[in-house]
Amino acid sequence: MVSVSRAIPYQEIVNNLNKEEGVAIISCNACANYCRTGGRRAMTNMSSDLEADGFNVVISKVIPKACILTNFDNVSLPDDVDTVLMMACVSGLRAANRVFSDKRIISSNETLGIGYYDSSKRGSVLVSPYSGYQDKVGKVFPNRNNGSSEGGENE
Amino acid sequence: MIASLRTMTYEELKNTLGKDERIAIWSCDTCAKSCDGFGGEESMKSLASQLRSDGFNVQKEELLVASCYFDGIRNRKEKWVSDGEYDEIDVIIPLACQEARVAMEKLLPDKRIIDDSRTAGLGMLDKNGVCILTDPFEWTGLDASDEGIDLKSAAKKLGMFTGPFQYDE
Numbered sequence: 001m002v003s004v005s006r007a008i009p010y011q012e013i014v015n016n017l018n019k020e021e022g023v024a025i026i027s028c029n030a031c032a033n034y035c036r037t038g039g040r041r042a043m044t045n046m047s048s049d050l051e052a053d054g055f056n057v058v059i060s061k062v063i064p065k066a067c068i069l070t071n072f073d074n075v076s077l078p079d080d081v082d083t084v085l086m087m088a089c090v091s092g093l094r095a096a097n098r099v100f101s102d103k104r105i106i107s108s109n110e111t112l113g114i115g116y117y118d119s120s121k122r123g124s125v126l127v128s129p130y131s132g133y134q135d136k137v138g139k140v141f142p143n144r145n146n147g148s149s150e151g152g153e154n155e
Numbered sequence: 156m157i158a159s160l161r162t163m164t165y166e167e168l169k170n171t172l173g174k175d176e177r178i179a180i181w182s183c184d185t186c187a188k189s190c191d192g193f194g195g196e197e198s199m200k201s202l203a204s205q206l207r208s209d210g211f212n213v214q215k216e217e218l219l220v221a222s223c224y225f226d227g228i229r230n231r232k233e234k235w236v237s238d239g240e241y242d243e244i245d246v247i248i249p250l251a252c253q254e255a256r257v258a259m260e261k262l263l264p265d266k267r268i269i270d271d272s273r274t275a276g277l278g279m280l281d282k283n284g285v286c287i288l289t290d291p292f293e294w295t296g297l298d299a300s301d302e303g304i305d306l307k308s309a310a311k312k313l314g315m316f317t318g319p320f321q322y323d324e
Binding site for chain 1: 156157223224225226252253254255257258274277278279280281282289290292293301303
């Protein structure tokens, strides 16, 4: 179940938004939560930061696993939402593309691959990387030493 | 979710096992279960029953909510040790993803763990409960898309299998 993701720099995310559009934040509470790129806390922080920077966050919602389409059944977006910011792995992004086909969908994360969660390391260890992330194998996401979403020490 | 494919048939699995080996079947109840029933309780019990009827010594059946949690594997190992069962197992058949197997190999280094699955990539569970592979790994040669490809079709293209081990494959 553990996809491994890290956050796209905040500035890159806001460069992809404009202040006139209504934004919905949907945050996955499963794998992305373990990587601190999803879940309630990351969503609250994102929402606060965007609002403080003058963006129009219309709704924020946590869903249990964004890779299960039926988990979107209870997510109803107000009409003034133009863009959905997904705080999930690429599976959640794909699911949102399917469910909200009339909205613009963007992601706050990049997905590095698949791994396992180790609570003693307080993060997810990358085992099987997507292309371009081979050098991250064995690293822990997030990095517990500096709290960033960049990979931490090797095992 | 993780899209897991099975790499061998039941006959091929049997050929990797010795009749004198003490076997544990370790089944994951999350993604692997959603991959056409490769994991989960039903496939675990079915495989245990098949192997026993074919004369193999299945000592344990372990169902984990999610086998990609290092701590879950560690806790189960510690229970085996405290129950005096750890040394009673020679080989483990994981009905789980490749990444879970890597974690198991780290925590259970003295056990032979059968290499019976490959993770094809990430996907989603559609409205019909079917696992759709949307973001395959490069080695698959498959394309990434929102529509994706159902796991059975992916398995066929890759010369692999989905779902539980079956007698008559």
